[in-house]
Amino acid sequence: MNRKVTLLCTAAACMGLAACGNGGGSNAEAGTAEGGKTITIAKENDVVSLNSILAIDQKSFDVIGMFTEGLMTLDADNNIIPAIAESYELSDDQLTYTFKLRDAKWSNGEAVKAQDFVFAWNELAHNDEAEYSYLVTDDGACIKNGNEIVYDGKDDLDLGVTAKDDKTLVVELDKKSPQFLSLMVFPSFYPINEEFYKEKGDQYGLAVENLLANGPYKVVEWTKGNSVKVAKNADYWDAGNVKVDNIIVNAVPDFSTSALDFENGNTDWTQLNSTLIDRYKDNEAFKEEPESCLWYLQYNYDNKDLANKNLRKAISTVVDRKDLVENVLKDGSTVLTGFVPAGFTTGPDGKDYRETAKSPEALAGEDAVKAAQEYLDKALKELGKDEVTLTLLCDSSDPAKPVAEYIQA
Structure with missing residues (x-):
């Protein structure tokens, strides 16, 4: 199941309009009828899947990251910091990570456990449809048995990841992996509640009722081909630091339409294509970020x-x-x-x-x-x-x- 891809061409600079201060749209300040602060984002593509094992596109990953959290996350300066993992230790030979999990809940009230990571990672490795299964191999996180499962098709093996107890996750590596912690930020390594996943079967991640949240938000509306809305998750372990109550992500394939929505105050952030940059580059809301x-x-x-x-x-x-x-x-x-x-x-x-x-x-x-x-x-x-x-x-x-x-x- 070795999926190799050949590169095309580009590293991108994100150029767009963002409401900030007194410029741009008004939603970030006005909120919604239910109260609270709402931010509306325009993306050119629709969400494909909210199953972290099968998702392959940036918009899907963006939304998954709103309602699910993994072991590690990034701070405002892109430093890797603990998330669901309260702390971790690395063995002297740098081949074993031991994570201690904090008290965190799924949106069905169940505790987030180490077994949720064991299940999700093994499902990623063994799923023939998982494009990012290679991330468990020596081409990624270097997890023990990853090469044998993904590249050699040894389905009878399990990854070198075990739940010592509900709050202790142990990960064994084949070799030193300096990139390991940074990969833990990636949605493919997020946890999944095994019982819920198996209950939903092939419908998992394809509708609001087929999703569980352990992150800052919960998916409350999802209109395929149109929009996704997430609302603040009151049960999130760090809910006190979540400052935005709602985020709406609209699928707007035409950049001219999303730019007009921004001008009319209906969108707080949108990307721009090459034909619109000259028009907006002097706008105070124009931002360029790599x-x-x-x-x-x-x-x-x-x-x-x-x-x-x-x-x-x-x-x-x-x-x-x-x-x-x-x-x-x-x-x-x-x-x-x-x-x-x-x-x-x-x-x-x-x-x-x-x-x-x-x-x-x-x-x-x-x-x-x-x-x-x-x-x-x-x-x-x-x-x-x-x-x-x-x-x-x-x-x-x-x-x-x-x-x-x-x-x-």
């Missing part, structure tokens, strides 16, 4: 043509990333030649990883075209064909559609 997010092509390995490595290299190499980010996206995105964005982490040498990690996709211009042609010639010879025909599927929203059109061309 985001460590990626766009990439994911190949269908069941397609006999795409199973050919040289064909994949030809496609990946021929995409002119510089032209794409400067003349198609035009939103501050930067050229990316690997899965790790610039400014995200350092390598073993202490330098920015992206500065020293090399990739054939770094080629540009005529050099890239020449290399791509060489890869394609090799691929066609190996496949015994004169040409191949491929289908590219994409999201219909901006910027996915214009990017796909550029790649197609």
